[in-house]
Amino acid sequence: MDPELEAFVPLLPREDLSDPATSRRNFAERAASIPAPDTSGMEVEDLTVPADPDVPVRMYRPGGARGAIVWLRGGGWVMGDLDTERHWSARLAAVSRATVISVDYRRSPEHRFPAALDDVCAVLAWTAEHADELGVDRERIAVGGHSAGAGLAAAVALRTRDQQGPTIRFQLLNQPALDDRQETWSQRNFTDTPLHDRETITAVWRHYLGSRPPTPYAAPARAADLAGLPPAYISTAEFDPLRDEGITYALRLLQARVPVELHQWPGTFHGSQAILSADVSQRQLAELGAVLRRALDG
Template structure:
């Protein structure tokens, strides 16, 4: 374990995700403890995207953005909102120079699959149709997210491909939740890792899938049998994360399907540890997400 991260483990609140409402409150308190981002070089606007239902978004718009990303927060499909994601959405906008469209998708267990992906797809479609207003072109819109949000991003890329939907420039997947089966070595053996471990991850999937196995790859992207024709992708994994091996497997499968992939396995880290901004490795992770996105949106 990275020593700068290890020093903070005792400060992480214990959570088995037995009470989603209480856990949302704890998650929100944890988010407010993060140092505030610098937003002086961007405008921030809360908006509502028309749909059934409407979807709340927060748009971070730097000057002369090379493109945009539909960005999806983490929280196990159960926790998180525009406010908890604010420190990370703003930092991604600052680091990449891109317009960041943070999505307040519906949460489980009140709204299990496919509510969240339907909300994300609504926002992706809106972003493509309103690219000029966002100051970008429709061919320079990426999708990405942390954890559960990363899984939603991967699923939305699959759906957009299958339905000939809006073109997606790039997938930015940070420790994504991709496989409900929990059969990889890391998913089976990481039973006491910080913040996210096997039992907690299993609870997240139960809430999201309403207690059933994933019915399609749109629910759990690792179940997709064909990964060809998907947008180029960046996947970041944490060494001590139950999602680690499914992330690596998915990256390798994308490569075998002919999809350009950059894979970064961060040694000494655990799921969500990039939130510990005092650690050098966390600052490097956030900087890399921004740099990767900037390059993807600026490329020919």
């Protein structure tokens, strides 16, 4: 493991997702303890997207932004909100110079699949429909996220392709959760990794799906055909149970003739980029922004 990251491992919490309310409270308290992000040079605005039910979003609009990304938080579909995601969103907007639309999609287990997917698809459609008034080029709209949010972004791309929805320029998938079956080597062997292990992932899938049978729109790794999806950037962490499903999805996209950039970060674990003092974390975050800027400006 990267020595800068390893020093923090004994200090990292492990959530007991059997109690979602407590997990959310702990997650929010940790996020609130981090200094507020620098949002100078950008407009930050809370809006409500009309849907059933309405969906809250927070827009981070840097000066001169043309493209936009519909950005989806991590947290296992269980934890997180617009406030806990402000650090990711502001940093991504600052580096990419794109408008970041952070989506407060509904959380499980109170709202199981497909509630979150419906929310995000509504925001994507709204963004495309109102692109002119939002100052966005409707041909430069991406989807992306971290962890569960990255898996949700991949699902949005699949549903949008199948239902001829708005054009998606790019997928930015950071450590995506894609496969409920948990059969890969990394899923079977990483049973005690920092922040995220096999048991945690089992719990989040149980909360997300309930008794509903999984479909490709819930678990994109189950999709039989990946042709025609938007170009993608996929990043994976070495000591992450999700590692191999991300790598496999990237290979399958390539085999379906979808352009893909895959970056496997050695010495890292799931969510370790939150340890901002580590050089590898700074490089990961800088790359996400640079990749998005190149995809939307190209």
